[in-house]
Amino acid sequence: MIPPILSVRNLSVSLPKGADRPYAVHDASFDLHAGEILCIVGESGSGKSVLSSALMGAVPEGLSVTGGQVLLGETDLVPLRESQFRAIRGRDIAMIFQEPMASLNPALTVAAQIEEVFELHADFDRAERARRARALVESMHLPNPDRILKSYPHQLSGGQCQRVVIAMALAMNPGVLIADEPTTALDVTTQAQVLKLIGELRDLHGHGIVFITHDFGVVADIADRVAVMKHGEIVEIGDARQVLTAPRHDYTKALIAAVPSLTPRDRPVLADAAPVLSVQKLHHAYGSVQVLKDIELSLPPGRVLSIVGESGCGKSTLAKAMIRLIEAKGGRVEVAGTDILGLSSSALRHKRRTIQMIFQDPFGSLNPRRRIGPMIARGARLAGASAAEARSRTESLLELVGLQKSAYWRKPGAFSGGQRQRVGIARALAMQPDVLIADESVSALDVSVQAQVLALLRDLQQRLNLAIVFITHDLRVAAQISDEIVVMQKGEIVERGTAAQVLGAPQHPYTKTLLEAAPGRGTF
Amino acid sequence: MRKAILPYLANPVVVVGALLSFGWLFVAALAPWLAPYDPIKTILPLMQPGAANPAGGIFLLGTDMLGRDILSRLIYGARTVVVFATLATVTAYLVGVTLGLIAGYWRGRVDAVLSYLANVVLSFPVLVLYIVIIVVIGSSPFNIVLAVTFGSAPAIFRIVRGITMDVASRDYVAAAVTQGERAWRIMVFDVLPNATGPLAVDFCLRLGYTAITIGTLGFLGLGLPPPTPDWGTMVNEGRGMAIAFPHLVIFPCLAISSLMLGLSLLADGLREVSDAQGRRT
Numbered sequence: 001m002i003p004p005i006l007s008v009r010n011l012s013v014s015l016p017k018g019a020d021r022p023y024a025v026h027d028a029s030f031d032l033h034a035g036e037i038l039c040i041v042g043e044s045g046s047g048k049s050v051l052s053s054a055l056m057g058a059v060p061e062g063l064s065v066t067g068g069q070v071l072l073g074e075t076d077l078v079p080l081r082e083s084q085f086r087a088i089r090g091r092d093i094a095m096i097f098q099e100p101m102a103s104l105n106p107a108l109t110v111a112a113q114i115e116e117v118f119e120l121h122a123d124f125d126r127a128e129r130a131r132r133a134r135a136l137v138e139s140m141h142l143p144n145p146d147r148i149l150k151s152y153p154h155q156l157s158g159g160q161c162q163r164v165v166i167a168m169a170l171a172m173n174p175g176v177l178i179a180d181e182p183t184t185a186l187d188v189t190t191q192a193q194v195l196k197l198i199g200e201l202r203d204l205h206g207h208g209i210v211f212i213t214h215d216f217g218v219v220a221d222i223a224d225r226v227a228v229m230k231h232g233e234i235v236e237i238g239d240a241r242q243v244l245t246a247p248r249h250d251y252t253k254a255l256i257a258a259v260p261s262l263t264p265r266d267r268p269v270l271a272d273a274a275p276v277l278s279v280q281k282l283h284h285a286y287g288s289v290q291v292l293k294d295i296e297l298s299l300p301p302g303r304v305l306s307i308v309g310e311s312g313c314g315k316s317t318l319a320k321a322m323i324r325l326i327e328a329k330g331g332r333v334e335v336a337g338t339d340i341l342g343l344s345s346s347a348l349r350h351k352r353r354t355i356q357m358i359f360q361d362p363f364g365s366l367n368p369r370r371r372i373g374p375m376i377a378r379g380a381r382l383a384g385a386s387a388a389e390a391r392s393r394t395e396s397l398l399e400l401v402g403l404q405k406s407a408y409w410r411k412p413g414a415f416s417g418g419q420r421q422r423v424g425i426a427r428a429l430a431m432q433p434d435v436l437i438a439d440e441s442v443s444a445l446d447v448s449v450q451a452q453v454l455a456l457l458r459d460l461q462q463r464l465n466l467a468i469v470f471i472t473h474d475l476r477v478a479a480q481i482s483d484e485i486v487v488m489q490k491g492e493i494v495e496r497g498t499a500a501q502v503l504g505a506p507q508h509p510y511t512k513t514l515l516e517a518a519p520g521r522g523t524f
Numbered sequence: 525m526r527k528a529i530l531p532y533l534a535n536p537v538v539v540v541g542a543l544l545s546f547g548w549l550f551v552a553a554l555a556p557w558l559a560p561y562d563p564i565k566t567i568l569p570l571m572q573p574g575a576a577n578p579a580g581g582i583f584l585l586g587t588d589m590l591g592r593d594i595l596s597r598l599i600y601g602a603r604t605v606v607v608f609a610t611l612a613t614v615t616a617y618l619v620g621v622t623l624g625l626i627a628g629y630w631r632g633r634v635d636a637v638l639s640y641l642a643n644v645v646l647s648f649p650v651l652v653l654y655i656v657i658i659v660v661i662g663s664s665p666f667n668i669v670l671a672v673t674f675g676s677a678p679a680i681f682r683i684v685r686g687i688t689m690d691v692a693s694r695d696y697v698a699a700a701v702t703q704g705e706r707a708w709r710i711m712v713f714d715v716l717p718n719a720t721g722p723l724a725v726d727f728c729l730r731l732g733y734t735a736i737t738i739g740t741l742g743f744l745g746l747g748l749p750p751p752t753p754d755w756g757t758m759v760n761e762g763r764g765m766a767i768a769f770p771h772l773v774i775f776p777c778l779a780i781s782s783l784m785l786g787l788s789l790l791a792d793g794l795r796e797v798s799d800a801q802g803r804r805t
Contacts, residue, residue, distance in 0.1 A: 323702055325701065349704040349706070350704065351704075352704035353704065355702075356703075357698075357702050359698070361695055364694050364696065365696050365698075365699055366699075367694075367714050367717075367718070369717040369718060370714070370717075379703045382703050382705060424699070427699065427703075431703060
């Protein structure tokens with residue numbers, strides 16, 4: 001039996017007093033072997049990031065390692081002083097972070113940053129450093145390595161930056177790599193490439209990799225073994241195939257059941273009705289860059305239309321233009337027969353009711369200073385209800401979205417992300433809109449919460465006969481809620497059809513690429 | 525509410541600052557009961573601190589060259605400074621906050637014009653500005669308030685404009701817009717409450733500056749017309765004889781410093797506590 005390269009024994013990290021639990025990580029144990037990818041998977045707050053920072057000897061301020069060992073070969077890393085640890089970081093154990101842009105120094109070129117690692121850990125001469133930096137960049141499958149080396153981080157894309165970060169982590173050929181959500185900030189197609197690269201590191205170079213993620217699709221694509229964390233404890237650890245297909249712990253089962261399927265749900269077929277939303281020749285530009293090119297959409301009541309695309313494709317701009325948070329350069333957006341774009345600002349204020357929006361960020365979309373009841377009721381008041389009516393409508397809406405009536409006087413800080421999103425939904429519904437736009441409204445949520453909010457939206461949509469425009473980057477989410485799907489690329493609609501058509505038999509090459517890049521496609 | 529106040533009371537800087545500031549407020553409010561003598565009545569000139577009054581009682585801080593009791597003048601002077609500094613600061617805030625909200629929320633041309641005007645005013649040294657204004661329009665309580673407003677409002681405008689620009693880009697403001705909320709209501713109910721933290725700190729500091737300004741104007745002979753008791757005027761009147769009779773100058777100076785110190789400490793403490801709270805959330 002080959003000994004593990006990294007062995008974690010009964011590791012505990014305490015949280016500061018007054019937190020909701022005493023430990024960020026409690027009694028965690030696992031082994032990592034060379035040439036293996038161990039995925040640590042869990043929802044937000046499960047302690048997976050704290051665990052990874054403890055392995056690097058850098059727990060966040062206020063937290064401290066209270067027990068256990070982190071054995072790197074024979075050495076226990078836990079009692080090491082910061083100065084001793086500095087020699088190990090980068091040389092024996094290296095880390096890849098979530099935000100590639102934030103982990104690179106914007107003031108230095110890529111070459112300078114990679115060479116800096118050699119300066120810290122090795123005594124190569126200048127030519128040798130440059131040669132090795134170039135070799136690393138080449139091995140990352142980056143196009144035109146010479147240009148990349150001379151570039152500053154802002155001149156590279158997110159995926160390129162992440163590959164540079166990986167190159168830096170690999171500079172000293174460390175045995176252990178710790179990757180904390182390394183692909184979460186990337187688009188799916190870029191994610192697929194980076195995952196492929198990380199797989200190569202394992203297969204060709206035999207690195208042992210701890211891969212932290214919240215995404216079971218990614219786990220299915222890359223993991224050899226999986227550890228599932230909940231409330232700071234590892235509840236299940238085992239072979240990837242076993243954990244994914246025959247999970248033992250109830251929590252793992254629940255998490256896996258919540259992963260949205262790529263197969264579209266059966267949706268009731270409705271008789272053709274006149275569209276309540278009709279977008280014609282909508283176009284917009286930032287300077288000379290066309291971000292929306294003659295968008296045409298049409299949506300009858302009681303249907304859900306998903307707009308799918310990667311970052312920068314114009315889908316959020318489209319949402320904002322439809323609801324007039326930005327003024328489009330031209331086109332029509334008819335809601336229940338009225339062209340929203342043609343209204344004067346005072347006329348618009350009275351028609352705002354008809355088209356409402358649920359925002360992406362559950363934390364940024366509610367004013368932290370205002371109580372949620374009056375916030376929702378204000379919408380009803382603006383839509384023309386009396387004060388008493390607004391109050392009672394708000395209370396029934398709170399119940400409708402699955403919150404308690406007693407939540408009326410509470411502030412957003414008292415709610416979790418999923419609950420806040422429910423508040424946001426109630427706020428939009430208080431106006432009794434004809435069309436609801438959901439802009440990445442479940443993207444920031446954990447998978448189990450996401451499933452609940454999606455179920456709520458489906459339920460509301462049927463009960464209230466709402467027309468919903470659902471904007472998302474996630475094909476799985478789109479499959480779970482849409483009647484129709486529109487695929488956008490570079491400001492244009494490249495494919496449209498029913499959910500079954502688009503996901504089952506994609507026509508456009510870009511749609512095919514998106515589908516192939518969807519993580520965990522073979523498993524879920 | 526109690527939870528919100530507690531961390532402030534646990535901070536020694538806040539407590540000392542509040543004791544000094546509110547101490548002077550208390551003195552100002554209770555001046556008629558605290559002052560041993562009438563502040564403008566001439567009794568005996570140039571008595572040293574602690575000297576006995578032949579008519580009974582003592583002059584705790586001495587008397588000035590016109591024979592007025594310095595302690596009583598300081599106590600009544602607190603009224604002048606508290607009333608006018610507060611009035612001037614509040615007016616400056618009304619103007620600065622209103623214009624800052626408008627410029628930060630609407631941006632574009634409104635912002636360009638207002639910011640330009642603010643920069644013009646800010647490019648003058650404040651004291652020169654005050655002197656010019658007072659010399660031109662004359663010294664009166666109303667004119668002092670006007671001058672301070674004119675001089676301070678641009679700085680407040682800049683703070684509020686910056687915060688407004690930041691807050692106005694948040695989704696909850698977009699949500700209010702899509703509800704059909706009127707712009708002024710968004711500014712007042714969504715934007716302004718999120719600016720209260722930095723503004724409270726600035727208010728305390730600015731109150732202190734204004735108190736000093738009123739003192740300085742008094743010292744330069746541009747303050748409130750005599751015989752109104754005013755700390756700055758007292759320092760100015762005692763200046764000529766300060767070597768022989770230091771008490772004429774020292775006590776009013778101490779009064780000004782302690783009020784200024786109190787307000788500065790209060791501002792620092794408020795910032796410390798609210799920063800700490802900001803980090804926690």
